[in-house]
Amino acid sequence: MNDFIAARSQMALSLGFHIVFSCIGMVMPFFMAVSHFYWLKTNQVVYKNITKAWSKGVAIFFATGAVSGTVLSFELGLLWPEFMKHAGPIFGMPFSLEGTAFFIEAIALGFFLYGWNRFNRWFHWFTGLVVGISGLVSGILVVAANAWMNSPAGFDYVNGQYLNIDPIAAMFNDAWFSQALHMTVAAFVATGFAVAGVHALMIAKGKNVEFHTRSFRIAAIFACVAAVLQPLSGDISAKDVARRQPAKLAAMEAHFETRKSAPLILGGIPDEKNKTVKYAIPLPGMLSFMAHGDFSAEVKGLDAIPEDEHPPVAITHYAFQIMVGLGMVMMLLSFIYFIALWKKKSWLRSKWLLNFFVLATPMGFIAVEAGWTVTEVGRQPWIIHGVMRTADAVTPMPGIAYSFYLFTGVYVSLALIVTFMLYRQIQMVDKLYDVLPNENPEKH
Amino acid sequence: MLYVVIVYLWASILLYLLLGGADFGAGIIELFTSEKNRNRTRKTTYQAIGPIWEANHMWLIIAIVILFVGFPAIYSTMSVYLHIPLTIMLIGIIARGTAFAFRHHDAVVDDWQNVYNRIFTWSSFVTPLFLGIIAGSAVSGRIDTQAVNFLDAYIFSWLDWFTVAVGFFTTAICAFLAAVYLIGETDNETDRKRFIHKAQTSNILAVFCGFLVFTAAYFEGIPLFQWVFGNLVGAVAITAATLSLILLWYLLRQGKTKILRVLAGFQVTMILLTVTWQHYPNIVLLADGGYLSLTEHHGHAKTISSLGWALLLGSIFILPALFYLIYSFQQKNGAKEAH
Ligand code: HDD
C-alpha cells in the first residue's frame, strides 16, 4: 500500500469511526431529555429507568467519541501537514468556536451523568439538554469546516499565495448551510433508527415489554420525523452540489456526457474506461430536474471536466445510490409508522412492523457513511476544491501504511468492545430496571 | 490580540499539565499500588476524577486548536517530524479514555475489569511519558528539516537521552500531582497516610528525574543549566519552586490538603514558566539553529484576532461553568451516591 493511499484510508477510517459516536453524542441527549422530562412530570419510574439505562450506554459512547475526536485533531496535521499549514488559519474559525462547544458539552455531561440526586431536578434535566445542544452546535461547526473544503471562501488565491484571509467569510461558505442541515437531520435518522431497532428487537423477544415499548416510541418518533425531512434536505444538497461541484454531481450520477433533459439513472455498473453505465434504469429528465429544478435543463457531464480532475466515479455512484436507496426505504417506513400512530393502532403491536424496524437498525448509519463517501470521494482529486490537490497535501513521512494498520487494529478492537458492552447493557435491563408489581416504586 | 492568544496557549498547556496531568497521575499511582490496596485507590480515583476527566482533557484540544489555527507552521512542522511520538501518545489517549469509561460503565462486573484496569494504568503511564518526550524534542534542537534519511528525520528528531529524561520527569510530576490531589479525596485515615506516602515518593522521584534531565542535557550538549539560571525570571522561579519544596514536605507530614494542592500547583507552574521563559517566543528549536517563533510564525492578523475573540467569548461561558462543576463535586458531604 503506498503512503498516499494509506493516509487517505487512515483519514477515512478515523472519520468514519468518529462520525458514529458523534451522531450518538448529538442525538441521544435529546432522547434522554424527553424520557427524563416524562419522569419528572409523571413520576412513572419506567421513564427514570429508561433515562438511566440510556445514559449508561451514552457514557461509553461519549468517551469513545471524545478520544476519537482528539485523535482527529492531531491526524489532520499528522497526515495532511501541507493542507493544515495553509488551511488552518482560514477554516480555523469553526474549530476555535467548536472548542467552546465541546468544553461546555464535557462540563454539562459531568453534571448530567454524575448529578443524579445531587442537584435541583430541573437543573439536572437542563444540563442534559445542554449536552445535546452543544453537541449539535459542535457538529454544525465542524461540518462548516468540511464545507469550506468543498466550497472554499474567505481568501484570494494568487500565485500560490493565500491572501486577504477572512475567517468569518470562510466559515459561512456556500456549502455550510446545506451540509450542516443535511448532517444534523442525518444524525437524528441514524441514531433514531438504530435505537428504535434495538428496542424493537427486545419487544419482539418479549423482554421487558413496558420498558422497551416506551423507549422505542421516543426513538421512533424522532427517527421518523427526521427520515421524512431528510430527502427534502438531500434535494437542497443536490442542487447545491450541481451548482458548485459539477464534477461531484456527475460522478454521483455516473453522468458521463453533458446533455439536456438528462436522465436520472438507478443502479447500474459504471465503466470508467468506456464512459458508459451498464444495466442501469434511466428515468428521463429526472436528473435535470433534480439538479436544476427543470426537466429540460442541461447537466454538465464528466466530459466537461479535464480528465485529471475526475473523481472516482464508481465509488461515488454506488455510495450515492446506497444513501438515496436507504433514505427512501426509511421514509416509507416512517409513513407506515405515522399511519399506525394515527389510524391503525393495532399495527403498533404487530410483529411485522417491529420486524421492519429491526431490519432498519443499521440503515441510518450505513446511509451516513455512504453520504460522507459521496462528499469526500466526490471531491477528489482536490483536498480544497479547485485550490489544492490531495496528493500535494500528504505528509512526507514514509511508512504511513503501518500507522494505518495500527489504527485499524485499534478501531476494530474498540468497535468490538463497545458492541460487546452494549450487548451486556441490554441484557442487564431485566435485572436493573424491572420493577415488580409488589415492589415500592423508587421515590425520589 | 496575538498576546491574548499566546497567553491562552500557555494557560491551556499549563492547565492540561496540572489537571490532565493529575488524571494521568491517578492511573500511574494505581499502577504502583500494591494489589491489596488497588481497589480502594480505584474507588477514590473514580470519585475524584469521574465527573471531570473529559473536561480536563479539553485543555489539550484547546491548545492544539490554537496551534493549528494561529500558528500553522509550528503545528505542521511538529506533526511531520514528531509523527511517531505523537501517534504513540494518541494511542495512549484512546486507550486511557476508553478504558476508564469502560471499567466504570460496564453493566457487568467480571474479569473484563482486569483488562480495562491494565490498559488504563499502563496507558496512564505511557501517555505522559510521550508528552514529555514531545515537549523535550521541541527544545532539544534535533528537529532537522534538511534531514535526508528516515532515521535522522523521524527518529532522532525525538529520541535521545534528554527527551527521554524529560519524559520520565513529566511522568513523575503527574504522579506527584495526583498523589497530592488524592490526599484530600479520601474519607479514611489509612488511605490518607498511603497517599501522603505516595506523594513523598513521587516527589523524590521527580527531583531525581529533574537531575537526570540536567545530566542528560549536559551529555547531549544542551545548555540547560544556562537556560534555567541564566536569566532572572528562570532563576527566581526555580528557586521559589525549590524553597516551596521544603514547606511542602513540612505540610505533607501534617496532611494539610488545600494548601498542599496550591503548593504543588505552584511548583509545576514555576517549572513550566522557567522552561518556557528562556526561549519565548520561540517554541521549537531546529537543528540548523533556526527556530519557530510565536511572534513570527503566526497566521494572518485577521485570523489571530478572530481566534482571540473566540477564546475570550468562550471563556465567558466555560470558566464559570467549569468552576461550578468542580465546586459542586467538591461538596461531597451531604451528597448521596447515585443509584
Ligand atoms: C441518514 C442518513 C442520510 C440519508 C437518508 C440521506 N443522506 Fe445524503 N448525506 C448524508 C446522510 C444521508 C450525510 C452523511 O450526512 C452527508 C455527507 C455530507 C453531508 O453534508 O451529509 C450526505 C451528503 C449528501 C450529498 C452531498 C452533499 C455535498 O457533497 O455537499 C447529497 C447530494 C445528498 N446527500 C443527497 C441526498 C438525497 C437526495 C437523499 C434522499 C433520500 C439523501 N441524501 C438521503
Ligand code: HEM
Ligand atoms: C465524519 C464524517 C466524514 C467521513 C466519513 C469522511 C470520509 C472521508 C473519506 C472517505 C476520505 C478519503 C477520500 C479519498 O481519499 O478518496 C476523507 C478524506 C478527508 N477528509 Fe473527510 N470525512 C468526513 C468528514 C470530514 C470533516 C468534517 C473534515 C474536516 C473538517 C474532513 C477532512 C478530510 C480530509 C482533510 C481528508 C483527506 C484529504 C482527502 O482525501 O480529500 N472530513 N474523508
Ligand code: HEM
Ligand atoms: C462531520 C464530521 C463530524 C461531526 C458531525 C462531529 C461531531 C462531534 C460531536 C457531536 C462531538 C461530541 C460528541 C461526543 O463526544 O461523542 C464530537 C467530538 C469531538 N470531535 Fe467531532 N465531529 C466531526 C468530525 C470531527 C473532525 C474532523 C475533528 C477534528 C479535526 C473532530 C474533533 C472532535 C473532538 C476533538 C471531539 C472531542 C470533544 C470532547 O472531548 O467532547 N470531529 N464531534
